[in-house]
């Protein structure tokens with residue numbers, strides 16, 4: 186009976202034709218995905234439900250919410266309580282995609298104990314299936330501890346936005362010269378070492394951000410877990426963008442690596458201007474939007 190139940194769970198959650206579009210995306214499916222992995226960010230129920238309906242594999246509740254949700258200039262002010270709240274909003278709207286919660290600044294850097302507890306909050310209170318944290322080799326022990334608690338971990342190396350103050354801005358990484366002290370950029374070999382360290386610590390996939398395409402390709406060849414690129418070229422085994430950027434909803438200038446697949450800002454502005462002019466002209470609400478006596 187137990188075996189049978191186990192098999193039927195697997196059948197409904199992981200297998201469809203050729204296993205290329207599972208009915209429910211899981212961490213093991215992502216780790217071994219038979220085609221490029223599609224990922225986007227969401228911070229609320231409605232957007233999450235739309236991304237899920239469109240067939241996105243992985244939804245990241247990123248600390249990038251600092252800009253579109255909070256109007257902040259970087260991700261550092263985002264707190265654990267805020268991440269838990271947004272994770273719960275997102276998971277309420279998702280049936281198929283695998284949802285990953287971002288670990289915000291200072292939620293995992295102080296101690297591995299705090300890191301495990303905070304990762305656990307995102308799972309227990311936020312309902313996510315896995316967590317993401319920034320940093321390479323120096324965070325291998327932290328990743329190992331979270332994985333030991335049976336929480337799937339996504340690594341994040343290259344341009345790590347929580348390092349904005351050390352880098353003095355957002356800078357393409359992997360450009361530092363070997364052997365030279367450079368706060369702005371890590372070297373190619375440091376980033377390759379980061380990728381290997383994150384893989385051997387047990388992460389099941391790795392976000393690679395803001396590195397030259399050749400380095401993105403080299404990392405993708407070097408490690409066996411899937412790489413998810415953002416500004417890391419076309420050779421990564423998946424891609425991620427901030428949804429507000431790719432939909433043309435961001436009010437701030439987007440980085441070079443963003444392709445705008447829509448212009449929702451324009452659509453919102455046109456709709457609201459239409460509403461304002463109809464209300465002022467007395468044309469809305471018309472009879473079709475009003476209740477009669479009977």
Ligand code: KIV
Nearest residue numbers: 226247248249392415
């Ligand atoms: O916070 C975030 O949204 C991210 C992705 C852009 C990778 O870390």
